[in-house]
Amino acid sequence: xxxxxxxxxxxxxxxxxxxxxxxxxxxxxxxAAIMSKAMERNGTKFSTLIIKEIDDDSIKKIIDYNLPVIxxxxxxxxxxxxxNDQIIxxxxxxxxxxxxxxxVEINPELFGIHELSxxxxxxxxxKAMNEKNKDLSxxxxxxxxxxxxxxxxxxxxxxxxxxxxxxxLGLIRAEKGLKIYGHDSRPIHKALEYSSEIGVPKISKNxxxxxxxxxxxxxKIKDGDKFRRxxxxxxxxxxxxxxxxxxxxxxxxxxxxxxxxxxxxLTKYNFELKEFATIVNAFGRLERYGEGIEFCLNPTKEKAxxxxxxxxxxxxxxxxxxxxxxxxxxxxxxxxxxxxIHANFISxxxxxxxxxxxxxxxxxxxxxxxxxxxxxxxxxNIDMANVLNNIATELGGFGGGHKEACGATIxxxxxxxxxxxxxxxxxx
Ligand SMILES: [Mn+2]
Numbered sequence: 001x002x003x004x005x006x007x008x009x010x011x012x013x014x015x016x017x018x019x020x021x022x023x024x025x026x027x028x029x030x031x032a033a034i035m036s037k038a039m040e041r042n043g044t045k046f047s048t049l050i051i052k053e054i055d056d057d058s059i060k061k062i063i064d065y066n067l068p069v070i071x072x073x074x075x076x077x078x079x080x081x082x083x084n085d086q087i088i089x090x091x092x093x094x095x096x097x098x099x100x101x102x103x104v105e106i107n108p109e110l111f112g113i114h115e116l117s118x119x120x121x122x123x124x125x126x127k128a129m130n131e132k133n134k135d136l137s138x139x140x141x142x143x144x145x146x147x148x149x150x151x152x153x154x155x156x157x158x159x160x161x162x163x164x165x166x167x168x169l170g171l172i173r174a175e176k177g178l179k180i181y182g183h184d185s186r187p188i189h190k191a192l193e194y195s196s197e198i199g200v201p202k203i204s205k206n207x208x209x210x211x212x213x214x215x216x217x218x219x220k221i222k223d224g225d226k227f228r229r230x231x232x233x234x235x236x237x238x239x240x241x242x243x244x245x246x247x248x249x250x251x252x253x254x255x256x257x258x259x260x261x262x263x264x265x266l267t268k269y270n271f272e273l274k275e276f277a278t279i280v281n282a283f284g285r286l287e288r289y290g291e292g293i294e295f296c297l298n299p300t301k302e303k304a305x306x307x308x309x310x311x312x313x314x315x316x317x318x319x320x321x322x323x324x325x326x327x328x329x330x331x332x333x334x335x336x337x338x339x340x341i342h343a344n345f346i347s348x349x350x351x352x353x354x355x356x357x358x359x360x361x362x363x364x365x366x367x368x369x370x371x372x373x374x375x376x377x378x379x380x381n382i383d384m385a386n387v388l389n390n391i392a393t394e395l396g397g398f399g400g401g402h403k404e405a406c407g408a409t410i411x412x413x414x415x416x417x418x419x420x421x422x423x424x425x426x427x428x
Pocket of ligand 1: 073119
């Protein structure tokens with residue numbers, strides 16, 4: 001892989017002005033942040049274009065720039081062969097294995113490395129350009145966590161080496177602690193209430209029993225009129241809380257080790273990296289790309305609070321709408337939002353209701369320009385990604401993803417036919 005990276009760096013050296021094209025999610029914005037800083041240090045002029053997918057429209061835009069292109073966290077798509085300029089691909093999605101002189105495809109999957117994110121491969125590239133870029137290591141970890149957020153997140157393999165770079169420079173610290181989201185961004189009782197990861201039924205999804213649980217432990221949830229966070233707990237309070245959770249696990253006949261994991265904190269500002277990833281993801285969904293990239297490079301608490309407030313406000317509005325408008329058809333739940341939910345939010349809204357409702361299949365649909373964006377959450381054994389892709393293709397769109405969570409895009413006027421075909425294929 002390093003031979004490819006070297007070839008990519010050679011290409012970059014021969015060009016003093018390039019176009020950087022990156023994906024709009026957390027990993028993509030983190031990738032763009034790493035490459036921006038690396039090129040700035042290298043004295044390379046560049047323009048940045050953040051896109052949601054590679055399609056005919058985005059390819060046309062890219063060609064219009066008439067510049068050599070660096071793709072980060074995106075670009076593994078045969079459509080890019082339409083571009084005649086020099087291309088460097090830094091991606092971790094299913095590789096194409098291009099055989100063209102103008103394309104340098106740097107993708108860890110081609111070399112049997114599966115754990116690197118887009119920002120991870122960008123980081124290795126940047127580090128090979130200039131050792132100074134080691135100070136961007138924490139951004140690669142944010143991207144990795146952003147891409148894995150639904151899995152039981154652990155930074156292993158190549159990512160562990162990036163953790164080492166970040167630790168060596170004193171940029172992050174690793175702390176064993178509760179495997180809970182929201183150390184610094186949620187009140188204690190809320191962080192515990194949503195802590196399904198640690199699997200303690202007594203406190204999970206029940207606010208009043210969490211409040212009682214904490215009060216029994218003599219842990220105050222408020223300091224004056226401000227809610228306290230897990231990060232505000234004293235060592236003594238932490239010991240009381242951890243011990244009580246361990247006792248709960250033992251009482252349920254479960255392994256108490258399950259509640260602990262490694263949490264990574266950015267030394268500066270004390271951001272926990274999962275929370276950092278949520279913030280970058282929010283910038284992406286709100287399409288505030290430039291600010292998202294800037295936040296990766298120069299994070300502040302003020303910017304974090306501001307974006308989370310906006311993001312939660314929008315989510316709240318969309319969730320309220322969906323709650324009133326979920327319909328059921330042949331045992332399948334539908335959120336047919338049209339223009340009531342922004343397309344960037346249909347996926348998280350569908351996830352939330354799929355977790356909250358007993359329906360086995362939930363479909364979210366929202367307009368995105370002249371298309372419909374579809375998000376499916378599936379608790380059955382049906383090979384949903386395949387079903388969805390077949391129907392979308394038949395309707396002139398495309399689809400993909402995993403069995404439990406997948407998505408598709410279809411033309412705007414195919415809503416009715418999609419629902420009919422979907423209901424029919426699920427019944428079979
Ligand atoms: Mn990615």
